[in-house]
Amino acid sequence: MDKVKTAKRKQTIGQFLNRESVAGIVCTSPFIIGFLVFMIVPMALSLYYSLCNYNILSPPTWTGLTNYIKAFTGDARFYKTLGVTFFYAIISVPLRLVFALFVAMLLVRKSRMSAFYRAVYYLPSIIGGSVAVSILWKRMFAMDGVFNSILKVIGIDTNFAWLGNTSTAIWTLIILSVWQFGSSMLIFLASIKQIPGSLYEAAEVDGAKKPTQFWRITLPLLTPTIFFNLVMQMINGFLAFTQCYIITQGKPMDSTLFYTVYMYQQSFEYYNTGYGAALAWIMLAIVGLVTAVLFATKKFWVYDGGL
Amino acid sequence: MKKVISKILAVALAAMMAVSMTACGGGSSTAASTAGSTAATSAAGGSAALTFAWWGNQVRNERTQAALDLYTEQNPGITFDGQFSEWADYWTKLATASAAHNLPDLVQMDYKYLAQYVENGLLLDLQPYVDNGTLDVSGISESILDSGRIGDGLYAICIGVNAPAMLYNKTLLDEYGIKVKDNMTMDEFIALSKEVYEKTGYKTDAGYGGGENFIDYTIRSQGQELCNNDGTAFGVSSAEDFEPYFAIYENGIKEGWMLGSEIYAERTVGTVEQSPLVYGSSPDTMSWCYFAYSNQLSAYQAAADASNITIGLSTWPAQNPQLADYLKPGQFISATVDSKNPDEAVKLIDWWTNSLECNQVLLAERGIPASATVAEELNPQLDEMTQKASDFVNNVVAKNCSTISPAAPESSTPLLDMYDQLQEAVCYGQLSAKDAAAQLFEQGNAVLAG
Numbered sequence: 001m002d003k004v005k006t007a008k009r010k011q012t013i014g015q016f017l018n019r020e021s022v023a024g025i026v027c028t029s030p031f032i033i034g035f036l037v038f039m040i041v042p043m044a045l046s047l048y049y050s051l052c053n054y055n056i057l058s059p060p061t062w063t064g065l066t067n068y069i070k071a072f073t074g075d076a077r078f079y080k081t082l083g084v085t086f087f088y089a090i091i092s093v094p095l096r097l098v099f100a101l102f103v104a105m106l107l108v109r110k111s112r113m114s115a116f117y118r119a120v121y122y123l124p125s126i127i128g129g130s131v132a133v134s135i136l137w138k139r140m141f142a143m144d145g146v147f148n149s150i151l152k153v154i155g156i157d158t159n160f161a162w163l164g165n166t167s168t169a170i171w172t173l174i175i176l177s178v179w180q181f182g183s184s185m186l187i188f189l190a191s192i193k194q195i196p197g198s199l200y201e202a203a204e205v206d207g208a209k210k211p212t213q214f215w216r217i218t219l220p221l222l223t224p225t226i227f228f229n230l231v232m233q234m235i236n237g238f239l240a241f242t243q244c245y246i247i248t249q250g251k252p253m254d255s256t257l258f259y260t261v262y263m264y265q266q267s268f269e270y271y272n273t274g275y276g277a278a279l280a281w282i283m284l285a286i287v288g289l290v291t292a293v294l295f296a297t298k299k300f301w302v303y304d305g306g307l
Numbered sequence: 308m309k310k311v312i313s314k315i316l317a318v319a320l321a322a323m324m325a326v327s328m329t330a331c332g333g334g335s336s337t338a339a340s341t342a343g344s345t346a347a348t349s350a351a352g353g354s355a356a357l358t359f360a361w362w363g364n365q366v367r368n369e370r371t372q373a374a375l376d377l378y379t380e381q382n383p384g385i386t387f388d389g390q391f392s393e394w395a396d397y398w399t400k401l402a403t404a405s406a407a408h409n410l411p412d413l414v415q416m417d418y419k420y421l422a423q424y425v426e427n428g429l430l431l432d433l434q435p436y437v438d439n440g441t442l443d444v445s446g447i448s449e450s451i452l453d454s455g456r457i458g459d460g461l462y463a464i465c466i467g468v469n470a471p472a473m474l475y476n477k478t479l480l481d482e483y484g485i486k487v488k489d490n491m492t493m494d495e496f497i498a499l500s501k502e503v504y505e506k507t508g509y510k511t512d513a514g515y516g517g518g519e520n521f522i523d524y525t526i527r528s529q530g531q532e533l534c535n536n537d538g539t540a541f542g543v544s545s546a547e548d549f550e551p552y553f554a555i556y557e558n559g560i561k562e563g564w565m566l567g568s569e570i571y572a573e574r575t576v577g578t579v580e581q582s583p584l585v586y587g588s589s590p591d592t593m594s595w596c597y598f599a600y601s602n603q604l605s606a607y608q609a610a611a612d613a614s615n616i617t618i619g620l621s622t623w624p625a626q627n628p629q630l631a632d633y634l635k636p637g638q639f640i641s642a643t644v645d646s647k648n649p650d651e652a653v654k655l656i657d658w659w660t661n662s663l664e665c666n667q668v669l670l671a672e673r674g675i676p677a678s679a680t681v682a683e684e685l686n687p688q689l690d691e692m693t694q695k696a697s698d699f700v701n702n703v704v705a706k707n708c709s710t711i712s713p714a715a716p717e718s719s720t721p722l723l724d725m726y727d728q729l730q731e732a733v734c735y736g737q738l739s740a741k742d743a744a745a746q747l748f749e750q751g752n753a754v755l756a757g
Contacts, residue, residue: 055427056402056403056405056406057402057405057406057423057424057427057429058427058428138573141573142573143569143570143573143591143592144587144588144589144592159589159591159592161567161569161570161572161573163569163572163573164567164568164569164570164571164572164573165569166735169572248572251571251572251731252568252569252572252731252735253731253732253735253737254728265724268399268402268403269398269399269724270720270721270724271402271720272721273406
C-alpha cells in the first residue's frame with residue numbers, strides 16, 4: 001500500500017518536472033531573478049525615494065509630490081539640462097544615422113577587404129562609451145591637445161579652448177557620439193543586403209542612374225530600419241552619461257550638463273537623492289513620450305508594405 | 308496552460324519581492340547583531356579586517372598603505388583594506404556606503420563635512436574610549452582636540468595641522484627677480500600678479516573650484532564670518548560684503564592676469580598632477596601660483612620635479628592677513644558606526660596619534676602631527692619640503708592669525724557648488740561681481756534658512 005503511494009508520488013514529481021511550463025520557468029529563472037533584484041526592486045525604491053526627502057545619510061521622510069513640483073517650478077538648471085540633452089540627442093542621433101548609412105553604403109560592395117573594414121568601423125562603437133576614450137577625447141580637445149596641433153599644421157595657429165567655450169564644448173561630445181556609428185551601420189548593412197537585386201536590375205532596365213536607385217529603392221526600403229535605429233539611438237541619446245561625466249562634468253557654465261549627469265549630481269554630490277530620483281522618473285516619462293511621438297509619425301514615412 | 312504559468316509566475320514574483328524587501332528592511336538589524344558578536348570574538352582573539360578610506364595623492368597613498376602594513380606587522384591578525392580616492396569622488400563614495408550601512412571602519416574626515424556626518428549619526432563617539440584609556444589624547448592641545456568635538460561627543464581626531472598656503476613657482480619668479488613676501492595684502496597680491504603676467508606671461512590661479520575656502524578667507528579678512536553661529540544665515544549683513552571677493556575675478560579676467568576658468572573645463576580641480584602650477588605646455592595655460600594648504604607642498608613639489616620647478620610657499624593674500632589666516636586642523640581620522648570592530652579601529656587611531664614609528668612612515672604628509680610630543684620628535688627626521696611647510700605653519704602663520712571659523716553647518720553643503728558656479732559665471736563674464744554677490748546673498752540665505 002505504502003509502496004504504491006510513494007511510487008505514485010514519485011511519478012507525480014517526475015511528471016511535474018517534465019511539464020513544459022516548469023522547465024521553462026526553471027530555465028528563465030536566472031533572468032527573472034536578476035530582473036527582479038536588479039531592476040524592479042531598485043525601480044520601486046527609486047519611485048518611493050522620489051516621493052521623499054532623502055539625503056542618503058539619514059532615513060527618508062515622505063513629502064509627496066514636492067520633488068516633482070520643485071523640478072518644474074523652482075529649478076532653472078532642470079530646464080537648462082533638459083535643453084542641453086534635447087539639443088545633444090536631436091543633433092547627434094540624425095548625424096550619426098546619416099553617417100552610419102553613408103559608411104554602410106560604402107561597405108556593402110563586395111571586396112576582399114570589406115569584412116576587415118566592417119570590423120574596423122565597428123570598433124569605435126565598442127570602445128566609444130568607455131572611460132578611456134572619454135579621457136582621450138578630453139586630451140584631444142585640450143588647449144595643448146592633438147586637435148589644436150593638427151590645426152597648427154594646416155596653418156591655423158590657435159590655442160582655442162574647445163572644451164572651455166560655452167558654444168563649442170557640446171560639439172566635442174556630439175562628434176564623439178557620431179563617431180560611434182558602428183552598431184547602426186551593421187544593422188543598415190544587413191538590411192541593405194536584404195533588398196532584392198531584381199529591383200535594381202529592373203530600375204537599370206528602366207534607365208535609372210545610381211543616385212535615383214538610392215533615393216527610389218534603397219532609402220524607402222530602409223525606412224523600417226531607419227525607424228528602428230532612430231528609436232533606439234534616441235533613447236540612448238537621452239540617457240548618455242559617461243561622455244559628459246568624464247569629459248566635461250557639465251562645464252563650462254552648465255553648457256554641456258546632460259540631464260543624467262545633473263541627476264547624478266543631485267543624488268550623490270548634493271545629497272538630494274529624493275530629488276534625483278524624481279528627476280529619473282521625469283526622464284522616464286520624457287523618453288516614453290518621445291518614443292510615442294516617433295511611433296505616431298511612423299505611418300507618414302515608414303514603408304511597411306511587401307515588396 | 309497559460310493561466311497556470313501566469314499564476315506560478317505571479318506567485319514567484321510576489322515571493323521574491325517579499326524576500327528582497329525584507330532583506331532590505333532587515334539589513335540594519337542583522338548588521339547590528341553581527342557587529343555585536345564579532346566585536347565580542349575580536350576582543351578575545353585580537354584579529355580583525357578593517358577598511359580604511361582616505362582621499363589623497365600618490366605620495367599619501369604610498370605612505371598610508373605603508374603605515375597600515377607596519378601596523379599589521381606589529382599586530383598580526385589585524386589586516387587592512389586600504390581604499391583611496393580623489394577628493395571629489397571620495398565624498399560620493401562615502402555617502403553611498405553610508406546608505407548601505409557599509410561605511411569603512413575608519414575614514415579620513417574633513418572639517419567641512421564633519422558636522423554633517425555627526426548630525427546624521429554616522430561617526431563613532433570616541434570620548435568613551437578616551438575615558439577608558441584606549442585612546443590617549445594627552446599629547447594633543449585642547450584647542451586642536453576641540454575641533455573634533457561636536458556637542459558633548461568627540462568624533463574626530465586631528466591627524467595633521469595645516470595652514471592655508473599659497474604655493475608658487477619659485478624657479479620662475481627667481482629667474483625674473485620677482486620676490487614674494489609673506490602676509491601680502493590683496494592689493495600687493497594683485498600688483499604682484501600683474502607684474503608676473505607682464506614679465507613672464509604666467510597667469511594667476513586664484514582658488515578656482517575649491518571656492519568656499521577662499522571666499523571664507525576673504526570674508527574673514529573683512530572681520531566677518533561666512534556663516535552665522537547656528538548656520539541659518541550668512542554671517543555678513545549685505546550682498547556688498549561679497550562683492551570684493553567676486554571683484555577679484557572680474558577685474559583679473561578683464562585685465563588679463565587671471566587664468567580663465569576654461570582651463571578647468573579640461574582638468575580636474577584639486578588633482579595635484581593636473582594643476583596649472585605644475586603642468587602645462589605654455590604660459591597661457593599655466594599659473595605661477597595656487598591656493599593650497601601647507602601639507603600639500605610635498606605633493607606639489609613631487610609633481611613639479613618633472614618640470615624642474617621648485618615650489619615656494621607663502622600666505623594667501625587678504626585685505627587683513629591677521630584676521631583672515633588660521634591654523635587648520637586639516638585632516639581628521641574618524642571611526643564609523645558601521646564598524647564591526649570599533650575597539651580595534653580606535654586602537655589604530657591611538658597608534659596613528661601617538662606612535663613615532665607610524666609617523667616616521669607618514670612623515671607629516673597630512674600636516675604636522677597633532678600630538679606635540681610626536682611632532683617634536685619627528686621634526687628632525689622630516690624631509691626638506693615637509694620641514695619647510697612645518698616651519699611655515701609654526702613661524703609664519705601661527706604668529707599672525709586668528710582662530711578658525713566653526714565647522715560648516717550641514718545646511719551649507721548645497722552652497723559649495725553655488726560658490727563655484729557664481730565664480731565661473733563671473734569668470735565667463737556672464738555676471739558682474741555685483742550681480743554675483745547679490746545672487747549669492749539672496750539664494751544662499753534662502754538655502755541656509757532651509
